[in-house]
Amino acid sequence: MSAPAIAIHQLGKQFSGTPVLSDLDLEVAPGERVALVGANGAGKTTLIRCLLGEYAHRGALRLGGLAPRQARREALGRVGFVPQIPPPLRMPAGALVRFAGGLGAARPAAIATIAERLGLDLAGVERRPFAKLSGGQQQKLLIALALGRPTDLLVLDEPAANLDPEGRRAFFEILSEQDPATTMVLASHRLDEIAALVSRVVELDGGRVVLDDRVDQRGTGSLRARVVLVRADEAAGRAFASWGLEAVDPRRYEGPVVNADRLRFLGLLARYAGLIEHLDLGPEDAP
């Protein structure tokens, strides 16, 4: 049996006596896609830095059975990381690609392909200092570097924060194409945006796991969705129809939603939150 992609036991971290992570336990199986959510200060970034072996901590933490603090090369060799805020690197973009690539068995062609799909012409920015690129360009390059190398674990901290709509669309499309065996941890404030990609939601609050919800844990059954809109809306109507919901009238839609897709469905609803007057999501046989 293979080791868990992430195994955390009694993880604790404090700064100047203030606990930021408290006795946190979490196990993530290979191939799981985890949304890491929580308010500001909940401990998401601290947990990510512990995962990357950047913080000394209490308790045990293993990536694929390896401790990232002690066995950095082996543990981090198959980890792709995109930080929340791009670092102000002075080196040119091309030098960063060569450096990161040299350390991580990169596929230069794949990096260029992903960058291109995200809308970044790598050849055009190769000589420009990384810090002088726009926020979006920096984020696209970091994403290309993380996804353009063979990885077992992707750790993405608000990866789409600086992307334009086209870049976001391409990014989520590329993520959805990743090898199913690749484990992902996506920290985001926008669950609606990543709902389609994840199979599990872990919420942190005060340095502890307060919610650990596996999207498909209720099996293959389905729920009945009933949505009433404030007013008729053509785009919302088309979106609900694409999910198989029937229009009872121009404001009312009703239909089944399979359990495994409920998080994605909630993501869809979030887009039209301002239009929703009433929502009912319950068992199929409910009256």
Next chain:
Amino acid sequence: MAPTPPPDAAVAVAARTATPPEAPAAPAAGRLGELGLVVRLEVADSLRARWLAIYAIVLGGLVFTLFGFSLTESRILGFMGLSRLLVTYIQVCMAIVPIFVLVTTVRSVAGDRESGVLEYLLALPVGLGTWYGGRLLARFALILAPVLGAMALACGWAVLQEIPVPWGLFSAYAGLLVALCACFLGLALLLSSLARSVDVAQASAFLLWLVLVLFLDLVLLGVLIEEHVAPNTVVAIALANPLQVFRTAAMMLFDPQLVLLGPSAYVILDAFGRSGYLAWALAYPTLLGAVAALVGYLRFKRGDLV
């Protein structure tokens, strides 16, 4: 059975794959390759930064100025020609190099930590020893290059002008400068690893430099002697202060009896002898720098990296 919804645009599976199968993976660098990558990165970063250019211009300009003012033709303590120039150069280096090395190097770890550079770069699979060692090697080479380069420039110019080059003095001064650079580089890396912010790192570096300057023979050591502090204490401080060690050794090379130093010269010359003191002046600062760098590394490795 519920119908399977059509895939959302965001999750549409494109025909292309994220990593084209034809794209070969470049082999991951071995430890030596990693070290080379870190050294190249640090060298390239420093060449882009202004500090190295300013440092090189100051030292190179100094040599040009000394030649320009015809220093090779003046005489001090029987020294003239290139020896005279080197004597002046080494005194100026003692004033410039330590503070320059301290202030520019303490920014390296603390600055990268504060700006978020370390968060990204240390998430890459590079060994911490390789990372720290690579930066140390690169910085050492970068700090030494202008110092020794300016000396080499002076020698080249002297050869062109048919001024005799005192190779023995040149080698001894070069050795002392290497030891001085190693010492302050190690101390700077230690401070940089300990400090949690650039401000604290720079303030600590300045304070360290100030303390070492104060405990030179010209300042507090002189006062201590006047106040009849035990000679052994004064000598111990003089031997422990790398700046004083450098100053005494540099002085000894053009003043073998240490006449300029006064009575304490007897202690030094009796205890060490000329060669012994020179060996101390080369070994002690180098060792101090190496130990400081090692302690800095251990602190860096065991604490929070970012």
